[in-house]
Amino acid sequence: MKNRAALIFGYNDYALEIAKNIRDEYENVYLYSLNSEYDILKNKSGFEIKSFDLSDKWDELNENIDIEKSIAFCVLEDSAENIFLTISLRSSFDALNIIALSNNKQTANKLQMAGANKVIPLVQTTAEMISEMLQKPIVKEVFHNILFESGTLKIAQVKIDENNKYIGEAISDIDWSRRYGVMILAIVYEDMSTEFIYSSKIKHHIVNKNDLFIIVGYEADMKEFEKMTGSICD
Template sequence: MKPRRIGLFGYAKLGMEVANHLCRTGCELLVVDRDDGNLARAAERGLQTLKCDYTDDLELARAGVGGGLDLIFVLLPEDAENVFLTISARALAPRLTIVAVSDSPGSAAKLLAAGADKVIDPFEIAARRITDLIRKPLVVDMLDQTVFGQADLELAEVEVLPGSGLAGLALGAVDLREGYELVVIGAVVDGAERHLRFAAEDAGYRLRRGDVLLVAGPSGDVVRFRADFAPPRTDGQR
């Protein structure tokens, strides 16, 4: 299966952390920035880089917006820059998946209106975290020591493709713990209204082409699982 092409716009502190995690997913990552220092730090880590003026549509197209990129992360330091880049990217690529980060309270709505598919609001996440620490301190402590304490843990989406060997399997029969150390959470069912079927509740549901299997586990096992269940190559494919 062809790896996803992801563009990461902005390689400051948050961008560095996002890049570290993306590199473990097997995607093709391009770091885009206009700061020479940020680009140099990315290049030192072996990442593909490109200097780009986000206000120039021709340069955005050269970076792959509207062409080679499947998804972009908008992680620039200022909300105004993130909104402008989101508007420009959406105009160039109506089907591109855009994930943006809001840098101030209230900016999430502006980013969604600008065309972002998903907005990550650090203020909302922090507020929930503080509330959980107060109301459920033991649960938070357990998660920190297990799930969030594992830097290599990944929550991944694996599309069910024709010929992959997953189509037709019952959700409860997809046991990945022995061969891959992965846990199946469920599947997002393809259709007019996509919805999540949990493995614990809908074990008898049979996976279909276009469904998305949700798994959790070490990133290396996710990469192996994707490779093993990729559809077989046909004559003429390279």
């Protein structure tokens, strides 16, 4: 009997955190690695690791997976490989729900053209930041909504302008989630260094002109947030 499964292509921090957070949604969660040492990795992850290469014909998936009820995540660290993988999966499975990670707009556009149902941008974050984010209950809820709901959740960057009323206030004293319905994920400073919002360092940060906030929320709430705080950047 074919099973409903989550297929995660790529063995890295993104893949492991996705696997941990969707394990209750699917009968089986499989991680696929291009790394020839996948047998060693298997002992560290707690998930079943399968080997694959980009020339695979996906015969095993056809035989064992209920494609229409399953989901695939393309999280290979090499953008070109991730695009090629998306093309290969889409050409083989019209009904497969494909989610892909992208590190820039150009790659996101290519992944959509390649057949991804949804592309999640990384917006200047690191694998470690994603890992830490996904351990927070509120972020788990947002992540679940992005993947499984048909809402209009968006991720954007908002730059604090010189007239912002929050300049000079401590970031820990401002509850933007309650006031505006958006969640702050991270701050990008003028020197382009990034700090995750839940880190101990950021709790003492004083809001400054030109701070860049990475936020997630519904489109209508984000527009209201923009009016009150700054301007949304591409």
